Amino acid sequence: MPTVYNWQLGRPMSYPYEESHPSWQFAFVFNINRCIACQTCTMACKSTWTFSRGQEYMFWNNVETKPFGGYPHNWDAKLLNMLEQANPGGQKWRAVDPTHEAPYGRFDGKTIFEAVQNHYDKQGPKRALGYLPTDDEWNAPNRHEETATGELGLHGDWGGSAQLPEHRVWYFYLQRLCNHCTYPGCLAACPRGAIYKRPEDGIVLIDQSRCHGYRKCVEACPYKKAMYRTTTQTSEKCVGCYPRIEGRDPLISPNGEPAETRCMTSCPGRIRLQGLVQVDSNGKWKADRWNPLYYLIRERRIALPLYPQFGTEPNGYYIPPRWVPRPYLIQMFGPGVEHAIEQYACPDRDLLAVLQLFRTTQQIIFRYEVEKGPKVAEIEITMPDGSLRTQEIYNDTVIGYNRFNVEVVRTTVEEPTFERPAELHVNSI
Ligand code: SF4
Ligand code: SF4
Numbered sequence: 233m234p235t236v237y238n239w240q241l242g243r244p245m246s247y248p249y250e251e252s253h254p255s256w257q258f259a260f261v262f263n264i265n266r267c268i269a270c271q272t273c274t275m276a277c278k279s280t281w282t283f284s285r286g287q288e289y290m291f292w293n294n295v296e297t298k299p300f301g302g303y304p305h306n307w308d309a310k311l312l313n314m315l316e317q318a319n320p321g322g323q324k325w326r327a328v329d330p331t332h333e334a335p336y337g338r339f340d341g342k343t344i345f346e347a348v349q350n351h352y353d354k355q356g357p358k359r360a361l362g363y364l365p366t367d368d369e370w371n372a373p374n375r376h377e378e379t380a381t382g383e384l385g386l387h388g389d390w391g392g393s394a395q396l397p398e399h400r401v402w403y404f405y406l407q408r409l410c411n412h413c414t415y416p417g418c419l420a421a422c423p424r425g426a427i428y429k430r431p432e433d434g435i436v437l438i439d440q441s442r443c444h445g446y447r448k449c450v451e452a453c454p455y456k457k458a459m460y461r462t463t464t465q466t467s468e469k470c471v472g473c474y475p476r477i478e479g480r481d482p483l484i485s486p487n488g489e490p491a492e493t494r495c496m497t498s499c500p501g502r503i504r505l506q507g508l509v510q511v512d513s514n515g516k517w518k519a520d521r522w523n524p525l526y527y528l529i530r531e532r533r534i535a536l537p538l539y540p541q542f543g544t545e546p547n548g549y550y551i552p553p554r555w556v557p558r559p560y561l562i563q564m565f566g567p568g569v570e571h572a573i574e575q576y577a578c579p580d581r582d583l584l585a586v587l588q589l590f591r592t593t594q595q596i597i598f599r600y601e602v603e604k605g606p607k608v609a610e611i612e613i614t615m616p617d618g619s620l621r622t623q624e625i626y627n628d629t630v631i632g633y634n635r636f637n638v639e640v641v642r643t644t645v646e647e648p649t650f651e652r653p654a655e656l657h658v659n660s661i
Contacts, residue, residue, distance in 0.1 A: 240540040242334025257434035260506040276498035286463030300376035304365035318347035343543020360452040410470035411546030421452030435472035502591035536565040597632035
């Protein structure tokens with residue numbers, strides 16, 4: 233098998249195809265801390281793309297409650313178990329000094345591609361470790377919603393169970409869609425060559441005219457985001473709302489400006505920011521400190537990939553929830569968790585400004601600028617390790633620009649407030 237470089241693992245890895253990369257890559261950051269599980273994103277996607285016969289069970293975007301929820305049921309626990317069985321005791325990270333090529337450390341275990349080396353099935357060599365969910369596992373997409381886990385306190389009660397840095401009783405919402413992976417499992421496994429990654433934006437699509445419904449992609453996608461449709465006998469998946477990315481929605485993009493997807497733009501929790509990052513021919517992200525996604529993911533490492541150890545180099549990134557026990561988060565997001573939470577607990581001036589950009593415009597922000605404002609507050613923060621830190625808050629203005637360098641948003645760190653004159657509004661308080 234050829235060797236490719238996976239920066240999320242901090243090492244080269246085996247993959248069925250040679251390196252080949254788009255010029256821009258679709259990517260997104262989700263701030264788990266802010267999600268209210270309203271499922272607006274889920275329904276925005278469903279009402280746009282999967283409302284037809286044969287698609288009833290399809291949720292290209294879903295929001296599940298961890299640790300028990302999952303769609304299909306137990307998708308992640310099942311694959312983690314399979315990887316452990318393939319490499320008992322070996323699925324481990326090694327700490328190394330963070331570099332651009334290995335920002336989280338080095339993963340010494342086996343990816344879904346490496347776990348099946350020299351394995352064969354009826355069709356020939358296996359391309360990726362995976363499984364086909366049963367019909368039952370595709371039932372009840374929101375099973376275990378808001379089901380918590382945890383322990384009683386010392387005195388046998390639940391008192392004080394929700395105190396930082398880690399709640400004793402906890403759950404959190406995990407928002408999921410296709411990660412438009414750099415090394416997609418679905419694409420690797422397709423015997424028809426029906427799955428391709430677009431060179432202009434890295435969106436992964438299934439060519440419906442080539443697909444014969446073998447479901448190899450459903451089996452091999454570790455995130456279970458390729459789905460089989462019985463009415464057409466083909467597989468389907470998230471299309472990254474590519475007409476919007478191409479700037480073809482006449483209402484949002486009158487001049488062809490790239491716009492964010494439906495699930496992103498509908499989010500009332502303002503947890504989502506999606507965009508495009510520039511990639512070179514070796515797959516390296518081009519350094520661009522003024523691209524908000526580059527800044528959050530590569531510069532500040534506040535947003536982390538979901539199960540990077542699977543090896544597909546997913547392009548969805550998550551700001552981890554502050555209150556969740558760290559061992560659970562580390563198995564899910566890798567060793568970058570402590571660093572990410574520390575930054576989120578007390579964001580500095582630059583970070584606070586960029587965090588304001590979430591859900592301020594439907595057009596994709598390619599560049600931002602910050603205009604300095606006055607200092608408006610000082611807050612004492614208890615950090616996750618118990619130390620105290622003083623956060624200084626400045627009312628800076630952050631400005632976002634679209635692909636054509638036109639200003640599309642201007643907002644301040646402090647939300648503006650309006651006081652209504654009491655003599656005009658009897659209900660004013
Ligand atoms: S729309 Fe936003 S807040 Fe609501 S469930 Fe989706 S990600 Fe969470
Ligand atoms: S998340 Fe799954 S369906 Fe999407 S690109 Fe990655 S492997 Fe393919």
